[in-house]
Amino acid sequence: MGKHKKFLKSEKAKVKLKGNKLKGPQNVTKTDFKVRKIILTDQLKNVQQIESGERKKHNITDVLARIKNSTSPEVISNLKDIILHQSEDFQKHLEAIIKSVANLSLSIEKNVRKDCFKLLDIICSQTTEFNLRPFFPILLTYLKCAMTHIKPAIQEDSLLMFDILLRNAPKLVALERDKIMPNYLDLVSKIRTENNPERTLSLQIGNKITNMKWRKSVLERLIVYLKCINSQQNENNASVEVKSFANEIVVNELAEFICNPYERRNIATMDINMPTLDRSDNFTKTLNKHESSDQIAKYVHMIMPLMFETWMELKPTNETTHVGSIPQDSAQMLKLIMDIQIELFNMIEGNVNLKQQFLKKYQDSFDKQILSNFPYVQNDDGTKRTQENGGERCIYQNLSIALMYFQFSMRNQQRFSKYREKCFDFIEEAIMSWRNKDQEFNFLIKKLIRSLFSQESQKIFVNDSKRIFIALVRKCNVDQTTYDPKLALVCEIFEKNQEMKQCDxxxxxxxxxxxxxxxxxxxxxxxxxxxxxxxxxxxxxxxxxxxxxxxxxxxxxxxxxxxxxxxxxxxxxxxxxxxxxxxxxxxxxxxxxxxxxxxxxxxxxxxxxxxxxxxxxxxxx
Structure with a gap:
């Protein structure tokens, strides 16, 4: 009963207050209370910026010790700060940093590998290729381990590491081709026999991605790698001029020079008669010509059969509505295959014996596997076709095939004469649809026309070359632009082929x-x-x-x-x-x-x- 009475009394009091207003002084909020800063001292330990604006300096030894046991975002961030902002510590501990970061490339956790490749890219961008050379064997060891790892996910991510090295240290990667190439090709193939360098395609069972998508990823990097090797090979073949600018001095070997190391003394520097070499020479290897040509032939015989075998699985059959009609995926793969074949041919083009062996060995496969369906077109709808893949007419692929056709025809004219009309019809059509802004098209068509008007080709394709030249002149007259690669090409033909008088x-x-x-x-x-x-x-x-x-x-x-x-x-x-x-x-x-x-x-x-x-x-x- 007591509680009920109290409740009724309180309710009655509320009713009495209802409608009443407080007086002025009682209706004002009090603002005379004091305020004090709240400081959490423990949280200041992780702050990266000091109030003065200077960046916090990390202990490199401590960070490297922690990264061996923990790969937390904090440790990764600290190491990144050292690389970017503590250049002196970074250069001094470059070897230890590379070892610690490269070790993360074999981690089971995907996020850790991702952070590893980001750090590795930063390391390579913050130092020169020359300074990276002493520690490149460390990176090479981890790259090979990743390529041959039992876990497919680590094998896939090894391509990301390879991308970083190709982008930042192309010369070093090219010099180590003998160590990298076999492991790299093992990603998509296997050796047929122990005594034979030729390879056959292998299936990637258990991978999350399809075999064709995986092969495409591997072949894309292979093109870049072959270009690096070709570039390095061209540098090695170039003659290096060794110059000496110093005067010869006579040194008395019997004389002694005694100097107090603690005594301050001005020592005059003298020029020594020593040849000064360019720093780029340190990247070259001294290989004799016979050994180098054997290595190049080995690469060609390893890769070329894989290209034909890959296309054999994708090439159109006779059941299709059009002889050379292919889907977009096949068009992408054909572009990669032809780019690789051209790079391999560029490797051996300067060696007459290797060139003839190449043309003799692969003329049958090139005829049956690739030329038999020339020219190719894409049969997908317009939404799937892209200019990067050659467009509807597979322009890049067909130009590359025509370029290789010239080389095979010069060796066996009778066998490849049946494709001559198709080939030159396509080249003439490509010239009349020339697009100046398409850089890849410009590169391929100019290389093709230069090959056609070479002295060796002129012995076989005299009448056909005149036909192409007339088409080129006609296209120049239609466009009438000053800065035109077509006009530059016509001028080049005028200079080198003086018998061309079609301009009259x-x-x-x-x-x-x-x-x-x-x-x-x-x-x-x-x-x-x-x-x-x-x-x-x-x-x-x-x-x-x-x-x-x-x-x-x-x-x-x-x-x-x-x-x-x-x-x-x-x-x-x-x-x-x-x-x-x-x-x-x-x-x-x-x-x-x-x-x-x-x-x-x-x-x-x-x-x-x-x-x-x-x-x-x-x-x-």
């Missing part, structure tokens, strides 16, 4: 070339070379066009004309402007010469040269 039957191209001198601000070097060569050969068309546009050429030359050349080489503008001025030497029309003589004079070297030429021609007339 199509004067619009020569007129276009002269108009560039008369109207454009920038004139490419290759255009000046070609016009000079044609004038020396007595080409009537080019000389007549120069006479018609002589006044415009001189005015443009004296006012705004600039020379554009290859970005890899320096351009001497005055020299090429003099060559343009020398084109006026071929003018024999007196009226044109008198008009040129009436033009305003200047003190520039080009103007003086023009005046001398005009005076000489007028006096001779």
């Amino acid at each position: 039957s199509d004067n619009s191209l020569l007129s276009q070339m002269v108009q560039v001198l008369a109207e454009k601000e920038f004139v490419p070097v290759y255009l000046i070379k070609t016009m000079t060569m044609l004038c020396k050969k007595g080409n009537k068309t080019i000389i007549e066009e120069i006479e018609k546009n002589a006044l415009s050429i001189v005015k443009n030359l004296q006012k705004r004309l600039k020379i554009s050349g290859n970005h890899l080489e320096s351009v001497d503008s005055n020299r090429w402007k003099m060559d343009i001025a020398n084109l006026l030497y071929w003018i024999n029309d007196k009226d044109v010469l008198s008009k040129l003589n009436d033009l305003p004079k200047s003190d520039s070297l080009v103007s003086v040269k023009i005046d001398q030429l005009i005076s000489m021609k007028m006096s001779a007339a």
Whole structure:
């Protein structure tokens, strides 16, 4: 009963307060309370930034000791800070850091391996390839262990480690090709017999990804690796000039030099007669030519059968609606296969014996497996086709096949003559659909045309090469652009193949070339070379066009004309402007010469040269 009465009393009090308002002073919030900072001292230990703005300096020995036992994000972050911001400690303990990080590549945990590759990429980017060389065997050992690991997941991630080394240390990876290549090919193949280097494809049972997707990943890296090997091989073949700039000094071996190490003394440095070598020479290996050619032949015989065997599983059958109709996945794989074959051929192209062995051994497989369905097209709908895979017409793949077709045809013309019409029809069609912005297309088509107009090819494809040249000239006339790889290619053919006279039957191209001198601000070097060569050969068309546009050429030359050349080489503008001025030497029309003589004079070297030429021609007339 007591509790009930208390409850009723409290409820009655609430009713009494309802509707009443507090007075002014009682309705104000009190703000006179004191505030004090709350400081948690224990949490400050993990703060990376100090209040002054300086980064916290980590103990490298402590971090390396902790990373052996723990791979927590904190330890990884601390090591990353040391690599990026403590350069002195990083360079001093580079070997220990590489060992600790490379060891993580074999970890069972995927996240740890992921952090390992991020750190390894940072390490390689923070040091030079030269400084990395003494410790490269450590990385190589862990790379080989990852490639041959029993766990498929670690094998897959070994490709990520290989990517980092290819990107940051291509020369070192190329030099260790004998150690890397067998283990790398083991990822997708196995040796047929112990005494034979040839290999056969292997199945990856138990992998989460399909065999074709796995092979595609491996072959993509193989192309990059072969390019690194080719680049290194070209550097080794180049002659190294050893120069000595010091004077010879005579050293008395019997004399003694005694010096107090604690005494401050000025010691004069003297030049020693020692050859100075470029640092890049330290990357080369001294191998005799016989041993090097045997190694190259070994690589070719290991890889080429794998390429044909891979395509055998994907090539179209006779049951398809189109002979060369292939899906997108097959088009991607065909592109990889042809890129690898071209890189392998580039390896042995300089060695005549290896080249003939290559063409003889693989001509049958190339004919039956690849050329039999040429040209290829993609049969997927437009949403799946991409330009990176060659588009609907498999343009990259077919150009690569045509490039190899030239090489095989030069050895066995009779066998491959049945594909000649198809091949040149496709090349002509590709020229007429030339896209200047497509870099890969430009590279392949230029390499193909240069191969076609080589001295060796001209012995076989004389009439066909003229047909391609006419198509090239026709396409130049349609586009009419100054900075055009097609026009540069035409000029190159003019210089190297002087028997090409098709330009006489199509004067619009020569007129276009002269108009560039008369109207454009920038004139490419290759255009000046070609016009000079044609004038020396007595080409009537080019000389007549120069006479018609002589006044415009001189005015443009004296006012705004600039020379554009290859970005890899320096351009001497005055020299090429003099060559343009020398084109006026071929003018024999007196009226044109008198008009040129009436033009305003200047003190520039080009103007003086023009005046001398005009005076000489007028006096001779």
